[in-house]
């Protein structure tokens with residue numbers, strides 16, 4: 300058995316579990332998938348611990364059965380919009396007498412970069428090295444094995460809302476699992492749906508879920524902007540429910556069956572039978588009535604995203620594409636054309652390429668696994684591959700402090 304990595308995406312509509320396994324040649328395989336509906340999260344924050352814990356258990360069980368493995372710990376996705384990124388430098392003297400830089404030196408310099416004042420409601424969840432400098436020579440990606448006296452790092456210090464992390468942690472603990480690490484949503488999702496070139500040149504990643512749209516921009520390989528708005532696919536369903544006077548469930552079915560923003564010529568319109576809320580009688584609508592409602596909400600949502608990007612002055616950093624993922628608007632016909640008009644950029648829908656998970660609703664879950672697999676040797680809190688060592692790592696200790704009443 301290779302190294303197992305379990306990614307957990309607790310979303311507004313579902314809990315998604317992805318189990319990845321690295322083989323000897325260093326390739327990652329998805330060996331387990333779990334998907335279970337969940338209504339315990341609203342606007343990115345847990346509102347029902349019991350329901351969320353139950354959905355986590357169910358989702359994990361499914362993935363365990365598929366992979367034929369027992370899961371005890373997971374990596375958790377946190378919405379990008381609930382995180383803040385600070386840049387900071389760290390400097391240390393190389394410890395070995397022969398001046399060869401070791402993994403320990405890298406760990407020490409990353410620890411040094413962590414010394415930064417952050418607000419009390421924020422917690423450091425990740426330290427991402429952006430560039431190392433050895434004796435004044437910069438742009439080094441991996442200094443281990445090089446010779447030098449002075450090792451510097453320029454790092455992105457990722458902080459997350461303590462409350463959000465605590466409550467997600469409570470749900471995970473209640474489901475009988477440990478948290479091995481926390482991964483920032485857009486960093487994870489980008490591994491599943493963005494190309495290296497896009498991230499280097501400049502790209503926007505828009506994960507429209509059921510209740511949250513996580514907005515991010517990457518440039519020079521790094522995440523340079525992240526925010527969120529509390530609007531998603533369920534708002535479209537709600538609009539259909541109100542506009543067509545049908546139940547939420549019926550509206551969700553109509554959206555999934557006829558979901559389009561495109562119009563049909565009046566002479567080609569055909570009546571569509573729907574079950575009205577009033578007296579459960581059958582009434583009719585047509586595709587243009589449905590697409591009018593959907594289009595209004597989708598354009599409003601995309602315009603809100605545009606405004607956020609404009610306000611943050613990052614529009615000009617989006618040199619390549621705007622990539623839309625998540626289930627919220629990815630399946631709606633005509634989405635790309637509308638987004639292209641609003642952003643005045645090339646737009647595409649992003650989804651993981653792996654067999655069995657090639658849908659935008661798995662982007663974040665698959666991304667967590669890919670991110671951890673790729674960055675394992677750089678994740679400062681995961682010193683060594685042995686479990687005991689991981690548990691004693693600094694981040695886990697910090698998490699133990701936060702979740703002290705839930706840690707066994």
Ligand SMILES: Nc1ncnc2c1ncn2[C@@H]1O[C@H](COP(=O)(O)OP(=O)(O)OP(=O)(O)O)[C@@H](O)[C@H]1O
Pocket residue numbers: 309310311312313343507508509510511512531532533536551554555556558624625626627628630631659660
């Ligand atoms: N075939 C489909 N057609 C239209 N919409 C769909 C379809 N399948 C799923 N959706 C919508 O996708 C949304 C769920 O997407 P996703 O799984 O990405 O959300 P989530 O991760 O649970 O939520 P969030 O990221 O907001 O917390 C729901 O609003 C659902 O209605």
Ligand SMILES: [Mg+2]
Pocket residue numbers: 310311506507508509625663
């Ligand atoms: Mg989501």
